[in-house]
Structure formats: structure tokens, C-alpha cells
Amino acid sequence: MERFLVAINMPEIPDLEAFSRNLTRRLSPATLDKIVVHPRAQLKPSATAIRKAITGKKLRKVQREGKQLFFHFSDKATIAIHLMLHGEFRWAVSPKPAYVLVEFHFTGKPVLWLTDFHRQANLTLDPGIPDIPDVLDKKLDLGFWKKFLDDKAMVKSHLRNQDLLRGMGNAYTDEILYEAKISPFSVSSAIPITKIRALTRAIKKVYADGAKQIERNDPEVIGGEYRAFMKIHNSKKELSPSGYPIKKKTAGGSKTYFTDEQVLYK
Secondary structure (H helix, E strand, O other), rough: OOOOOOOOOOOHHHHHHHHHHHHHHHHHHEEEEEEEEEEOEEOOHHHHHHHHHHOOOOEHHHHHHHHEEEEEEEHOOEEEEEEOOOEEEEEOOOOOOEEEEEEEEEOOOOOOOEEEOOOOOOEEOOOOOOOOOOOOOOOOHHHHHHHHHHOOOEHHHHOOOOOOOOOOOHHHHHHHHHHHEEOOOOOOHOOHHHHHHHHHHHHHHHHHHHHHHHHOOOOOOOOOOOOOOOOOOOOOOOOOOOOOOOOOEEEOEEEEEEEEEEOOOO
């Protein structure tokens, strides 16, 4: 019997990139024969409208957009799924737990479940692509980052503001700022241009490395969060790779991990 893992962190970009690749590889270009929506599933608009839009359509691909996964079907139909904090994809097994929210039945494929014991994961039909840039958009050049960081907000909070920049989550932001050696408590506008360059390099490197580690740990992963490889955002580690004590600060329900190696700009 499959053991259902309890997710304790919201999936971030490397998780979602791995999920999207594996879901596409396993399910595309199969036809969706049936979608079963269980009570308390959060949907926009209605279950009836979603069934009508995607039943009988072929899945073209699954793609990450910010913190969501977009399932693109034939005839330009799309559903966006936000896993929130405890949502997970699972291949169907028996017995079925009470917290299955949606079942996707594809021709000749295993049934895919969307599960969430908190029932906060949600599904939206044809959401459109937001105007807010995704953090890994290739169009984001140094000029963008200089303008983006011209703000008095604390840099970690600023990077995680989904109204300004899509995709960045708590754990990987700590890892990125550690890689760039910038204190998460720095004033964004005080960060010098050399460190802005370091930050942009760190974003690409940390996310790419994270995705590789996740798929190396489980080449078929579609759910959960694997974080054992993280350098500082890791409750089991006391020292950074270079031997500095890892410090923690909790604010607004989120934990920030950092070290004295990271320069505070103010």
C-alpha cells in the first residue's frame, strides 16, 4: 500500500518544475475521459463548467506558472492548480483517502489524484497568464532587477511579494540569499550593483540545482518536498558549508535561516 506523505512546506519552483515534467511525460498526449470532483474542492468556476471544458480533450503539457501548475489541453483549454501548503498529486491506490479532492481519468493511464487534507488546494479554469513577471522569465535583465530592488522593503519580503514577482517561496529565498551572501534583512534599495548581479546568478543556480537534486532523489516525483540537500534552510543542520552557525528567526509564520556570512545592507 502506498504511504501518503504529509507535506509540511509549500512546493516551490524546483518541486513544481519536476512535477510538471513528470506529469507531462506520464500523461501527455492522453485524452481526459472523466474528471471526478469531490465535495469541498475549491473550483473556479463550477465543476460543471470545468468538466465541459476539458473532458474529451488531450493533455498537451503541464507547465509551471509562478506557484501554480497549468494543465494545457487541446482546443486551448487550461486548468491552473495551486497546491497551497498541503496539496499533492498522487497516483490512485486503494483504499482511497477522504481528502482526495479531484480525480483525473486519462485513457490508458493511471488515475491522477489531487489530494489535500486541509482542502485548500484549488483549481481554476482558463486563468490566463498574469502580467506580473515570473522570477525565471528570461526577459528579466539587470535593468529589471535594479528597478525592482529600488524599494525600502526588506529584501526577502520584497522578493517573495507575489503581487510584484511570481514564484519565489520561503525556503529557496533563504538559499538564494545565502548563495549571494546578502542578509535577508537588508534594505532592497541599499544592495549594491555587484550584489544585484550576484543575486541574479544565485536565483538561476539555486533553482536549477534544486530541481536536479529533487529529480535525482526521485526521478518520477509528482508530489511532496525533498529538502535534505539545502545548505542553510535545513532544521537538521547547525553549520553552513563554510562552518558558520546557522541562525533562525520566525516572523509572520515563516522561518528565516541565515548566517553572519551574509552582508546586511541598510
